[in-house]
Amino acid sequence: MAEPTQSRVVAELRRRIVLNLLTPGAVLTELGVAQDLACSQAAVREALLVLAGEGLVVRAGRHGTTVTDLDSDTAAEILDLRRRIELRGARRAIRRATAGELLELERIQFAMQSAAADGNAWAVLERDMDLHLAIFRLSGLHAMAPILARCMLHTHRFRLWAPWHQRDLTETAARHRPILDALRDGDATTLARTLGAHLDTIVERAGNDRRVRAA
Amino acid sequence: MAEPTQSRVVAELRRRIVLNLLTPGAVLTELGVAQDLACSQAAVREALLVLAGEGLVVRAGRHGTTVTDLDSDTAAEILDLRRRIELRGARRAIRRATAGELLELERIQFAMQSAAADGNAWAVLERDMDLHLAIFRLSGLHAMAPILARCMLHTHRFRLWAPWHQRDLTETAARHRPILDALRDGDATTLARTLGAHLDTIVERAGNDRRVRAA
DNA sequence: CGGGCTAGCATTATCGATAATCAATCGAGG
């Protein structure tokens, strides 16, 4: 009850799509998922609207909305985009971060570790995105945050789609610590290095057969 | 009647925001614009949802949704992003464009010229975005098209917000021709040059006076 | 006279019903 209906269904559908429980090409009917999730058609409709805005589904007029396709070319391109956005954002963030904001970052990282300890992979993922987003927001580049969120969603979806997605959760959570350290120390070069390396580990081998571009 | 209610109100609100008829900070109540645009609350609600997805408004819980702020730092960053996306996309587009697709591009460009002849600035803008988007779609990087659309929306909004936005419409329309030519000829370097130059003209010197606030 | 509480109000959130629309299917005619 505490959770609003609409964000609940958005979150749930997003989870299923990113986790590839809903595979590309699957068609969703508004009334169908309304019944599935025990809510009204309007709620589902609005949820699908925002999911479409995130690029996870495409609304095909009257013929249901379908889950979007994945391809490694696009995934690689989006990851590059993400890297660029985050690195540039982090550079600005150093000059602007306040103590309180850094504390909030720590809090999120701690929540991620807790989720990892519980073995809750999805929660880890959510906290991961929260953390990266929170770091980016320090840059003050407000209007770009949703773009980054989008990129993250897609990179994770692609990562989980690939067969080699098993990853140790606690290690994943721990990997964010040096980034926070560099941020707190105001060390720009270390931050760029650790953040860059971190981003590289996300899809380490995803397409090093396909990918030839600059790093 | 021919036009669906929902896309109509989305288009109208988007127009007002990009044209700065609705200024940053303005609050919109669902019922209010419903009355203004002669439609139901639900239609407005959904429209605001997609506008929020585009980053033009931010939905603030119970106190209405407000039009987002503009700042030149973000605008510059987004323009850089846009340039990168479009240039990389164009490089791929050359290898993939079919004759039919090129014809469609011509058609859009023609529509833009017509709109320019009519002095309809907004229509020119819409066709401009259509054209850039259509070109990008040739790259096959499907999931990134909405990101580009977003970037374009924001660059235009910022451009129109700045005082020096007067531009000759027919000249703007004509400026796209060499891009199409290069695309048809399959000349990658010329395409990159003309497209890059074109993007430079959008916000020629936006922010070299305003950009000092970072320090 | 000031502070906190309450009642009313403005606004969003959610729902169920109804209209509009498209696609596929079934049937009749050639």
Add this chain to the structure above:
DNA sequence: CCTCGATTGATTATCGATAATGCTAGCCCG
């Protein structure tokens, strides 16, 4: 047997009504 057209079924689109919620102004009490 094939083709074209009407009918039907499924699904989205749109609306108005109702519930929930947070805010504000005004009132009561200390």
